[in-house]
Amino acid sequence: MSIRIAEHIRDIPRSGIRDFFEIVQTMDDVVSLGIGEPDFATPWHIREAAVYALEKGRTGYTSNLGLPRLRRSISDYVSRNFGIRYEPLSEVLVSVGVSEAIDLALRALLDPGDEVVYHEPCYVSYAPSIAMARGVAKAVRTHAADGFSLRAEALAGAVTPRTRAVMLNFPTNPTGATMEPAELEKIARVCVEKDLVVLSDEIYSELTFDGGKHTSIASFPGMQERTVFLHGLSKAFAMTGWRIGFACAPAELIEAMMKIHQYSILCAPIMGQDAAVEALERGADSVAKMRDEYELRRNFIVSSLNEMGLPCRSPRGSFYVFPEISGTGLSSRDFSMRLLQEKRVAVVPGTAFGPGGEGHVRCSFATALDQIKTAMLRMEEFVRGLK
Amino acid sequence: MNSIVDLLEKNALMPRDEMAKLLNMPRAELDAAIARLEADGVILGYQAVVNHEKWETDKVVAIIEVKITPERDGGFDRIASRIARFDEVQGCYLVSGGYDLLIILEAPNLRAAAAFVAEKLSTIEAVQATATHFRLKTYKENGTFHLFDPASERLAVSP
Numbered sequence: 001m002s003i004r005i006a007e008h009i010r011d012i013p014r015s016g017i018r019d020f021f022e023i024v025q026t027m028d029d030v031v032s033l034g035i036g037e038p039d040f041a042t043p044w045h046i047r048e049a050a051v052y053a054l055e056k057g058r059t060g061y062t063s064n065l066g067l068p069r070l071r072r073s074i075s076d077y078v079s080r081n082f083g084i085r086y087e088p089l090s091e092v093l094v095s096v097g098v099s100e101a102i103d104l105a106l107r108a109l110l111d112p113g114d115e116v117v118y119h120e121p122c123y124v125s126y127a128p129s130i131a132m133a134r135g136v137a138k139a140v141r142t143h144a145a146d147g148f149s150l151r152a153e154a155l156a157g158a159v160t161p162r163t164r165a166v167m168l169n170f171p172t173n174p175t176g177a178t179m180e181p182a183e184l185e186k187i188a189r190v191c192v193e194k195d196l197v198v199l200s201d202e203i204y205s206e207l208t209f210d211g212g213k214h215t216s217i218a219s220f221p222g223m224q225e226r227t228v229f230l231h232g233l234s235k236a237f238a239m240t241g242w243r244i245g246f247a248c249a250p251a252e253l254i255e256a257m258m259k260i261h262q263y264s265i266l267c268a269p270i271m272g273q274d275a276a277v278e279a280l281e282r283g284a285d286s287v288a289k290m291r292d293e294y295e296l297r298r299n300f301i302v303s304s305l306n307e308m309g310l311p312c313r314s315p316r317g318s319f320y321v322f323p324e325i326s327g328t329g330l331s332s333r334d335f336s337m338r339l340l341q342e343k344r345v346a347v348v349p350g351t352a353f354g355p356g357g358e359g360h361v362r363c364s365f366a367t368a369l370d371q372i373k374t375a376m377l378r379m380e381e382f383v384r385g386l387k
Numbered sequence: 388m389n390s391i392v393d394l395l396e397k398n399a400l401m402p403r404d405e406m407a408k409l410l411n412m413p414r415a416e417l418d419a420a421i422a423r424l425e426a427d428g429v430i431l432g433y434q435a436v437v438n439h440e441k442w443e444t445d446k447v448v449a450i451i452e453v454k455i456t457p458e459r460d461g462g463f464d465r466i467a468s469r470i471a472r473f474d475e476v477q478g479c480y481l482v483s484g485g486y487d488l489l490i491i492l493e494a495p496n497l498r499a500a501a502a503f504v505a506e507k508l509s510t511i512e513a514v515q516a517t518a519t520h521f522r523l524k525t526y527k528e529n530g531t532f533h534l535f536d537p538a539s540e541r542l543a544v545s546p
Contacts, residue, residue: 292389292393295389296410297409299408299410299411300409303408303411373405
């Protein structure tokens with residue numbers, strides 16, 4: 001018997017990253033710049049707090065929305081770092097990673113056929129998440145000339161009467177794009193004018209460089225009431241495996257998201273929640289140390305790539321660089337595949353993040369400096385060999 | 388923010404070209420900045436971190452608490468500098484709490500360490516009392532782990 005898969009699931013392609021890395025896994029001696037995960041283990045004081053909580057026997061369910069103590073920590077953290085005030089008990093939901101929170105928000109908001117506009121190249125999950133929520137994904141291209149940041153007029157041009165929401169992700173995976181506050185404010189104005197909800201994935205917001213500070217779109221006038229502020233502990237606190245994310249939004253939307261979360265997940269694991277309290281309340285120094293280390297590596301990788309003739313903008317956020325490889329005459333996929341096969345260096349083809357990523361590859365600098373150095377030497381040989 | 392001193396403290400042997408690249412700074416500017424740090428006495432020297440479980444294993448390290456009668460004119464400073472000048476003394480700190488000076492002593496063997504305490508340190512007039520603690524095992528020194536590897540494991544591929 002052949003099992004019939006629901007149409008809206010069947011039509012979703014597998015992640016382009018996954019396809020590529022299934023090949024990587026079969027090879028030895030590969031230096032990988034393909035990993036979107038900090039190479040640091042979670043800072044010890046956070047792990048130690050989790051061990052302590054386990055010793056005390058804290059192993060049960062929590063409130064569906066998450067531990068009240070954690071929701072207060074989240075509310076304080078968001079207010080302290082981004083200047084936005086959320087009521088901890090009604091406007092904050094703790095999710096299993098920020099990915100779950102995105103899914104909850106989309107499912108709570110969309111009726112079949114509603115459109116969601118997002119900027120591309122972008123993280124691989126956005127279009128599929130919209131499709132899984134029965135929405136229609138509408139991509140707006142961002143361009144290398146603008147540093148891949150989103151222009152308000154491009155966004156406005158993609159909005160139709162059916163557009164329900166906009167998804168933003170700054171700093172951006174994979175391009176490292178950030179937004180100037182003035183342009184972000186213009187985007188906010190478009191959202192207010194067209195009465196759109198904003199899903200703002202700000203998972204890389206602590207990882208900004210050159211002394212720049214992240215501005216959340218929720219902080220502009222008229223925005224908090226229409227924004228789902230999405231964040232989590234994976235990137236800045238090096239806590240990917242703990243699976244703790246959160247959403248801050250108006251109470252009625254949190255209530256709707258909670259219903260989906262309650263019936264599908266129940267609650268995020270308590271160990272992760274206990275660890276998250278320690279991270280948010282006492283983790284600032286650990287974050288600053290890792291951020292400083294990323295900045296050093298960014299400087300190194302950017303100058304190496306430019307020196308070997310692959311033009312690369314220095315990103316002001318995230319831990320990715322998105323160098324241009326079109327000068328080699330190869331497509332993103334061919335470049336990545338040949339680099340992998342001939343020099344054993346794994347990068348991700350830009351097209352894995354949408355067609356607008358053609359001509360680029362994504363390299364993560366959340367990788368130990370020794371690995372980055374080896375990768376740059378091998379890549380330089382590869383590029384020289386192409387000439 | 389990252390500084391040259393932070394990088395040198397972590398790895399003084401890092402090639403200067405690499406350091407310049409990491410700090411996004413021209414090489415000549417970096418060399419000049421390091422020379423200035425050395426000339427100004429911000430950087431006093433460069434040393435190796437040695438695992439004494441594997442090298443000169445007989446060497447004895449002790450932490451000594453010393454109680455002192457401060458002098459009317461020199462306070463603790465004159466006595467402290469007198470003690471610090473002995474070759475065996477690797478570290479000497481004025482501390483708050485139940486005693487005054489904390490000394491890190493290194494000696495080739497137990498007998499030499501005992502002789503230093505009995506014959507040199509205790510006989511200084513201002514020294515009222517000493518308490519000597521011998522090192523048994525090193526877990527972490529200068530930020531470097533000795534006995535275990537704290538590194539993490541992660542997948543070669545992210546999902």
